Amino acid sequence: MEEPLYLVRNGPDGELSADPAALEVLRGIGQPVVVVAIAGPYRTGKSFLLNRLAQRRSGETTGASPINGVNEGVKGGLTGPAGPARPPDPSPGPAGFPLSHTVQAQTKGIWMWCRSHPCRANTTLVLLDTEGLGDPNKGDSRNDAWIFTLALLLSSTLVYNSTGTIDQQALETLGVVTALTDRVRVRAGDSGDAAAADFMRFFPGFVWAVRDFVLELSVDGQRVNEDEYLEHVLRLQPGSSRVVQEQNELRRCLRDFFPNRKCFVLPLPAEPEAMKHLEELEEGQLRPRFLQQADAFCRHIWDTAPVKALPGRAAAVQVAVTGSMLASLAERYVEAIGSSGVLCLESAVTALATAENTAAVAAAVAEYRQLMERELKLPTASQEELGDAHQRCERRALGLFMARVFADKEQRYQLQLMSELEAAKEEFCRRNEAASEERCRAVLQELWQDVERRLDRGEYAVPGGSRRFQEHLGELMEKYHQRPGLGVKAAAVLEKFLQGHEVLVRALCAADQQLSEHEKERVASEAVAAAAAAAKAATEEAVRAMEARQEEQRRSREEHQRQLEEQLWQQQWVMLEEQERVIEHKLREQEALLQEGFEREAEALREQIRKLQEEKEEMKKPSWIQWALDGLGIAADIILPGLTRVAVSGALRLFRRK
Template identity: 45%
Template sequence: MSSPVGMPKPICLIQNQQGRLSTCPEALEVLQCIRQPVVVVAIVGLYRTGKSYLMNCLAGKRTGFPLGSTVQANTKGIWMWCVPYPNRNDQTLVLLDTEGLGDVEKGNTQNDAWIFALAVLLSSTLVYNSMGTIDQDAMDKLHYVTELTERIKAKASPGDSAGGGLEDSTEYLRFFPSFVWTLRDFTLQLELDGRPITEDEYLENGLKLKKGDTPDVRLFNLPRKCIRFFFPTRKCFIFDRPTSRKNLHRLEQMEESELEPDFVEQANRFCNYIYRTSKEKTVPGGHVVTGHLLAKLVETYVETISSGKVPCLESAVLALAEMENAAAVEEAVACYGKLMEQRLSLPTESVPELLGVHAGCEKEALQVFMARAFKDDERRFQLKFMKTMDDRKEEYCRKNEQESTKRCQALLATLCVELEEKVRSGVYSRPNGHQQFVDDLKDVEERYHQEPKKGVMAEEALKQFLEGKEVVGKTILQSDTALSEKEKQMEEVRTQAEAARREQEVLRQRDAEREQKMRDRERSFEENMQQLKVKMEQDREQLLKEQKKMMDSRLAEQEALLNEGFQKEAQQMREEIQLLKEENAKVQEPSWLEKALNAMWKVTTLVFEGIAKSLESFLNRSESSGRSLPRPQQAPALPSSPAVAYCS
């Protein structure tokens, strides 16, 4: 199913039983069937704060996620509800409702931190739900955010079991979700220093740091720094109480008209904001996550946590890329096969005709591969695609020859029925019978040439047919009493010369076909290089866009810190900004693209003959037409690459 419109209610995605997290196969199956990009909205917060009600609102339902009406926490683990995205037909909205944090019945609160970390890892929008106001008590209850660097690694570092800390916060910006703080049962006036303020201004005021370096100040500042450094995109919503306390237990049964109008309006504003601003879930580099990929991320993270290790985003993405690139090859090859079956009618009249159909189908299949593949840095999977396409082309060429041979043999068998009957009845066993045999054989050959749609093996089949008649012809020739010995010798010489001419014609045709296939291989290589260049440029653009967003957030945070008088923290921002500038400069260098072309150059020259000449010709034409590409360095004989193992 492309969109899970038939999912009537939420199901458990991640179970939390006896302090152990595990995935639910049924929920993973639902996700694996979703081939659309997903927007993942997760909600976290203390138990009994009304998280589930907001998620039901986002699902457009009054009931779904259980609200509960007692002091006991209702949701355990993480529950999932996949619904069509409002006004986005090409996306699916995945809602994740997490168990309440701080449940006194748990005894062991270790899993609270993991639930919070998983919500951050899986979502594109994270909603933190709390009661009352943003004060120190609220910040103390949000201590899970201060543990994120201990629960999540951004980069794979051998020997490290935990994340980097606030000093590496830039790396987390690449994949952390946008942050929305919802304040329930809010009763204060939104005023500051006697002037009205917005909800967002109220949040930013609550995130201001204290000056000083005492333990109490550091403890005060830490959660605020984490929110500011990790979540540059922030939003706040306040909610009045939805109804009187005595009616809260039947909130699911109440009609919208029975609720407080202000609460209804606030809930609508919240939902509209989430619908309008939430982005597709992506991994670093900008690759969009589908439901299928989200299922793999869930499995990877939960298995890592269950094994006692810290989830590493870089490792998870690389594992995801390996799986997704293999699937991209399969999907592209399947697309090619389907298109060839639709467009190709065998046998073709010529090899170029078949190669033309192949080229069009391969180009579309390559687009399918490029659209799905990501982080194929060594071009192993693109090489596998190219090799598979070349093999499939040869299979179609062989099948084309077989179909042509069968058709030609059947045609010749039909055309020579009369000639065979004359041979059997001895019509040619008389004076001048050999000339009649030659004339009749020539007539068969002429009628054969007049028949259309014989295919690429027409000359080869005719050659073999005529070779099969040479023994009969010699016998008739030697028994023809009307011919002298000299005439018989001259006829044998003529027959041999004709056979040699036919052999040369077949060889010439074979040479021409080999040349046509080589040119097609060069065309295929050029097409792969062109589409790779386009994809690399798109990747570069996406990376620069990602880094600009990070740069803008860091510059804004640096300015805020300077205005608040925090020079040390502003200096940290300045250093991170400098690193981002250096990364930008590297990405914009021509060598960034050259590395990809070098990888492609090395692996293809190991497999395809003539590619070196093709690439040189391709680069020369690119330069002459003004489409200058960086020239790859000469490839070594056997580069150390995983592609070598594949090629061998």
């Protein structure tokens, strides 16, 4: 994208709508996305910071160089030890988030700008610029709250931008955080308190950028760094008044919802008069300390902002969100706001999973078909040869599916894939049999031409002709078996061919005056025996094919269970790691509360920690993994029943009769 687009439009009546053009851009991005959203009071320079992250700045000159030309320098500068102290200057040009030097808010709704990530290959950086909080011309704080909520839920890193210092006024502007429990639910039916307890699992990293900072970083006479400054501001305040409780509730929410916090303080970028036209200033006109801090901020975002991941345990593993998935989330979130006024994260993820998992099944089946077309040359020499190719192609297709599927708790989509792969394999089997039959009939037709010419000349309508015909028919069968590439239906086609000429054999025997009646019976019985031998060979061929297909289905079920088990153990590891992260955060918070003198709150947190530790012990048990594997196995027996023992035993009885 050479310039930003509206992602969410904010109508005059405060109604939010996802913009189709921006959604279309996102749907065209199959790469994982790092989503950085910036929020904060209006007219505080949010767009300026995002333009630096995009390595573009607004200006009146034209012909901006493409971002890809800048990326190479950034990669060398940020990842190499001998790189420059800071990244290259942003490219001037008309593209960029709009800036203004007036008191009127410039950004409305949420703007989006997609760029190649400066430091990570095959990753897209999505920048979201939000409408400023507290614009007096809006008059509806609920609209502010929804814009902020959307930015928070769509991003993997949320930057909160404010000016001056982190004082009570700055915290109060961020008061939209305390209303999140009224607007967001993790699961349908959760209470606000239950939702709040799970928020930290799903919320993005949090960076507070304090602009135009002119004070000294010190607390109680001691020098502190930026992060320590933020933690000092977020300490709970003593007192029991309503005002103090409300202030502490906001601090508690910020501490609970955003365990990963970072702070940057940036001094004034230029002289006050020059600030009116900040976007037009050259790099040399900006203060060195501001450039140093702005570059540190950009490096931190580029290096540490994670790829957007789908929230929580619904995913089998942590699922990287692509641009197309982000488009679906944005669309569903905006729809939920308009319809119910409450966002349910699990419902949105489930709806997204339905579309994505269906696409994953289709992609895996398409991959399987493509691989089979490339590997197979029909007809195959045996059913086993086709089965081996099936196993190789199925393993790769299943791996592709497992890398994409998520929230498939009951393996519904894996079972759908199993069924569709089996159907696709059976289609290849039918094509293989048809190709074999066509090849065999063509060979027999070719070999029969000489016999047919002899018949036309009457060579067999003479004394001894029937014996000569039998000899030529035997030679034909020998030549037939020597031909390569007959495939899996060689015996069955030959049997049908001999059956078709059995009447001719009997007619030639009956007309042969050289033969006695006894000899006629013997010659006819030889023909019957040859047909019986061909039938026996055809039955053996059919039994081998049935057994081979049974073996294919057994191996398919084992491969599905193997890959599912591998995924489930990985899921358990992710769940335990996430649970441990939550427990560690709660323990740190408990220690902080005790140090701040809030023993009652610390005691309540102790009970939460105990429950979390119990949940962790339950997660360690392998029973739920075995339950999922058993369920897949039972369903597989229905989808892949194989050829039943009755069918096989029936074929064997037929074989013995023959």
